[in-house]
Amino acid sequence: MNPQNQNQPPRWAQKFISWYCKPSLSEDLIGDLNEYFYRNVHTLGPRRAKVIYIIDAIKFLRSYTVGTPHFLNHIINHIMIGSYIKTSGRNLMRNKLFSLINIAGLAISMSVGLLLIAFVFDLHSYDRFHEDGERIYRVNSIQTTTADGSRKFPSASIKTGRLIRENVSGVEEVAVLRDGFAADAEVGDHILPVRGFWAEPSLLNVFTFPMLEGNPHTALRDPYSIVLTELAATKLFGYEPALGKAIRINSSEYLVTGVIKDVPFFSHLTFEALVSLSTLERNSEAAADFEEWTAMWQNYVYVLFQENADMVSIQSQLNAIAENENLGLEHTAVHLNLIPLHDVVVGEKLHRSEGLHMMSPNIPPKLLWAFGGLALIVILSACFNYTNLSMARSMRRFKEIGLRKAIGANKNQVWQQFLTEAVMISLAALLISFLLFLVLRPQLIYMAPELQQLVKLKLTPVVIFYFILFSISVGIIAGFMPAIFFSKVNVIDALKNSSPLKIFKKVSFRRGLVIVQYTLTLIFITTTAVGYVQYKSILAFDLGFNTENILNIDMQGNNPDLFIKELGELPEVSGLSRSTIVTNVGNAWGGFMKYSNPLDSVLVMTNEVDENYLALHDYAFIAGGNFITRPTEAKAVSEVIVNQQVLKRFDIANNDPEQAIGKEIIFSNAHGNGRVMTIVGVISDFHYGKLDNLIEPVAFMYWTPEVPATVNAKIQSNDMPATMAKIESAWKKIDRVHPFKAKFYEEAIEEAYSEFSIVIKLIGFLSFLAISIASMGLFGMVVFTTESRLREISIRKVMGANSGNLVYLLSRDFLLLLLISAGIALPVTYFTFENTILNNFPYHTPVQLTELLVGLLAVMVIACMMIGSQTIKAARANPAVVLKSE
Amino acid sequence: MKGTNIGEFEELVLLTVAALLDEAYSVAICDELSSQTGRTVKLGVVHAVLNRLEEKGLLDSHLGEATKMRGGKRKRFYQLTISAKEALVNTKSVRDQLWERIPTLTWKNI
Incomplete structure (x- = not known):
């Protein structure tokens, strides 16, 4: 200084x-x-x-x-809100058709925006109730194998949790959760199925699950402790205090050591009960690989870091742990990475290890952006209508603007006036679109059970605030171009009553808008058509086996023998079999297979089935035949039926199915290590996974009571409800506790692809909106053009033009615009599907020209109706009447 | 009538403005008041009073020349208005009358 x-x-x-x-x-x-x-x-x-x-x-x-503050003066003197509101109101009333088109279009399109805002808001309120949520991270495991490449799982091994607790600095608390606690809780003669996690005591410190009764620090410490949610406790014990009571689960006594508040709706972890993890450590049920570094499939590790923890150094410490542990592994490596708790729901889509109970909701941000983009297109389309119509009508307001300018309004004021007007219209539209939102909300939520569990779309003051903000910004976007355009008006031109032709200077801009609008609409509608056809072809896809009329009944832990006996007596049931899982709906069950090379171990998907399964589902044998032995325990299983991919993968008998019969493989999974099995049959390739997976090696083994059971019943019935009732009463005989869980195979497949059906429904809905808005806009433009050319038409008519000529003259421009749009939209849709979206489906049917043309035709027909009705009206008008007024 | 009555401090300020002739601006008034009365007079108080008196129509003001001393800002000079003169004279005559009514004897008894 x-x-x-x-x-x-x-x-x-x-x-x-x-x-x-x-x-x-x-x-x-x-x-x-x-x-x-x-x-x-x-x-x-x-x-x-x-x-x-x-x-x-x-x-x-x-x-x-x-x-007095300057800005206040500014507003009072300059904006003249009162005057603007008055002129805007008059203008709205004077042009009822255009106002209707504008308000209706904006309202319809904004309702989509409102839904999206409420939806995103709900997603972002997930897991915000945890007090230390900012500092909680989940440990993800990245498994790299020579066969599958790199895959990221949301789970991690129990050992990972222990290593992080011991070795990583900056950690305040580590909590390990083990998935899959699902059992029948007995209290007296009261039986209730409960689901939840095995958990470490630290869980209640990391997360905020307020405890109503019991000590949160010790509740999950001792083996055979169980913490119930309020709801589960009420279900089990009524209104008596649950704390300190005993619950029988699988013939062991568990002590209720705590009752916590029910898990909030917006929590990615959902459970009814938590059982101390230490129970498993001394339980023989625990899998053999409980403590292994690679046993990362069933556990979740959450870490609460200290404030100001250095995440970079923590990641490098995690890498060091992984490096050290991977030293002992061959062909596979596991790496760790962290994901903030708040990014679990709206974040990267991870692989899911199969058979888990936890269904953590996950929406990739990309999907949200994609839908945001689509909604934006619809909204922009409505904004284009506004822009287009206001500018087309501009000459009717030239006098007003000229006058305003002549008595001293400056550029800014004119532009503020038009923005105010647009914002007013969009706020008026907000009222209508809010009603639409209320109507559409249940439709969206009940569209799929997944959505019902994901969001509530409740209105909160913050959401409403965002609605209003959104509406104002829509108004600004819609009014921006007209505002600029009007503010540039020259006073002298405006007051001189210059010819309207001058105003059509901006015609190429408006044409451009129409083209963009129609191109987007066409893309929407053809996407819906193509997507629908693809979806149907997925459902009707030849999977390599028969799913017709097969009812799959989940045994939920019961021995299927009794039930099969019961069902066998029903005349409507023509065939029965047992299997472990239902394939082709995303389930998987597997183990590691080796052939001659002891180092080459491959993850092979399996299904444990009985001797009737393959015949019931019409699997095609290429060589060999059905199981010969009927073992009753997993250890004794010695036969396997494989698909062609297994032969190919291991190069068994040079890929010759006949020669492969009798060859031996070694198979390991949770029910037996290193079992030697003989190939007794080879079946042709079929789809085990969903259609977005390639066909992979699959093996069938004989079903034994150790593994879960699903009963597959082939049903031939003319009265389906009665048959289902009979089957259900058969179920009641063997299991009173669990509700009957059965689904037809085809239904299950449909459900497995429900995400596609949701997406198609949503895009279908959006394209419906887009086409309505675009049509309204086009209609407005046609009405305007024909009206302003009425005299010209009449003169032409007097000079001898016939109606056909005039209709052609009037609609030529619009049809040309539509054709240009179609020329852009159809190839874009075609190439997007063929080169991007459908690449994820290796077995898709190619996109047909018909699907593309159907969409185009629909749009064209509607557009022609709009254009036709107006042009014909104009062409038929009596020239004497029109010209008389001149 | 409230408007023509003036408070004690207002009276002092008006008198100071009159006494300072052409040099009556806020800082000078402040200094003069301090030296005459012997009490510390804050600029804020004087400023507020000058402003109020001007609103009442007892003072007129005009901006003078810019001086370096004030960082290039002009001074605001004050002048009495007719009504101020009336108010002052009125106040003085009320006091004089009251003074005259006090017999000398009374003083001795206090």
Whole structure:
């Protein structure tokens, strides 16, 4: 600081005074203060002088010095809201058709935006109730194998949790959860199935699950402790206190050590009960690989980091742990990475290890962006309507603007007026679209059970605030171009009653908008058509086996023998079999197979089935035949039926099915390590996974009671409800506790692809909106053009033009625009599907031209109706009537 | 009538403005008041009073020349208006009348 500056009064204090002070007073006031300041500099020194100056500056902030704020003046004098509202209102009433098109279009399109806002808001409220949520991370495992490449799982091994707790700095707490606690809880003669997790005691410290009864620090410490949610406790014990009571689960006694509040709806972890993880450690049920580094399929590790923890160094520590542990592994490696708790729901889509109970909701941000983009297109389409129609009608308002400008309105004011008008219209549209939102909300939520569990779309003040904000921004977008356009109007031109032709200068811009609008609409509608056809072809796909009329009944832990006996007596059941899982709906069950090379171990998908399964589903044998032995325990299983991919993968008998019969493989999974099995049959390839997977090696083994059971019943019935009732009463005989869970195979497949059906329904809905909005816009434009050319048409008619010529003349331009749109939209849709979307489906049917043309035809027919009705009306008008008024 | 009555401090300020003739601006008034009365007079108070008196129509003001001493800001000079003169004279005559009514004897008894 230079000395001269030192002896100056503080700049900002002066600015402060001139900011708040009335202009008439500020100059001499500052002057006075300055004078005192210079005096004080001499007597008290610059430092104290400055302090006094600042204090005085603040002290002078009094009622008589403060002026009315500038911006207030600005608003009162310049915006003239009252006048604008009046003119906007008159204008709305004068052009009822255009107002209707604008408001209806904006309302329809904005309802989509409102749904999306509420949806995104719900997704972002997931897991926000955890007090330390910012510091909680989940450990993901990235498994790299030579066969499958790299895959990321949301789970991690129990050992990972222990290693992080012991070795990583900056960790406050680690909690391990083990998935798959699902059992029947017995209290007296009360039986209730409960689901939840095995959990470490630290879980209640990491997450915020407030405990109503019991000690959160010790509740999950001892083996055979169980913590219930309020709801589960009420179900089991009624209104008696549950704490300290015993529950029987699988013939073991568990002690209720705590009751927590019910898990909030917006939690990615959902459970009814937590059982201490230490129970498993001393339980023989625990899998053999419980403590292994690679046993990462069933557990979730959550870490609460200290505040200001250095995430970079933590990641490198995790890498070091993984490196160290991977040293002992061959052909596979596991790496760790962290994902913030708040990114679990709206975040990367991870692989799911099969057979887990936990269904953690997950929406990839890309999907949200995609839907946001689609909604934006629909909204923009409505904005285009507004822009287009207001500019087309501009000449009717030229006088008004000319007058406003002549009496002193400047550019800014005109532009503010038109923006105000647009925002007013969009706010009016908001009211209607809010009603639409209320109507559409249940439709969206009940569209799929997944959505019902995912969102509520409740209205909160914040959401409403965003609705209004959204509506205002839509208004600004819609009104932006007209506002700029009108503000540039030349006063003299406007008042001189210049020919309307001049105003059509912007015609190419408006044409461009129509083309963009129709191109997007066409893309929407053809996408829906193509997607629908593809979806149907997926459902009707030849999977390589027969699923017709097969009812799959989940045995839920019961032995299927009794049930099969019961069903066998029903005349409608023509065939029965047992299997472990239902294939082709995303389920998987597998183990590791080796052939001659002991190092080449491959993950092979399996299904444990009985001797009737393959015949019931019409699997095609290429060589060999059905199982010969009927083992009753997993250890004794010695036969396997494989598909062609297994032979190919291991190069068994040079890929010759006949020669492969009798060859031996070694198979390991949770029910037996290193079992030697003989290939007794080879079946042709079929789809085990969903259609977005390639066909992979699959093996069938004989079903034994250790593995879960599904009963497959082939049903031939003319009265399906009666038959289902009979089957259900058969189920009641063997299991009173669990509700009957059965699904027809085809239904199950349909459900497995429900995400596609949801997407198609949504896009279908959006394309319906897009086409309505675009049609309304087109209609408005046609009405306007024909109206303004009515005289021209009449003169042409007098000169001898016939109606056909005139219709052609009037509609030529519009049809040309539509054709250009079609020329852009159809190839874009075709190539997007063929090269991007359908690449994920290796077995898809190619996109047909018919699907594309159907969409085009629909749009064209509607557009032609719009154009036709108006042009024909104009062409038929009596020229005498029209020209008389001239 | 409230408007024509003036408070004690207002009276002092008006008198000071009259006494300072052409040099009556806020800082000078402030200094003069301090030296005459012997009490510390804050600029803020004087400023507020000057402003109020101007609103009441007892003072007129105009901006003077810019001086370096004030960082290039002009001074606001004050002048009495007719009504101020009336108010002052009125106040003085009320006091004089009251003074005259006090017999010398009374003073002795206090």
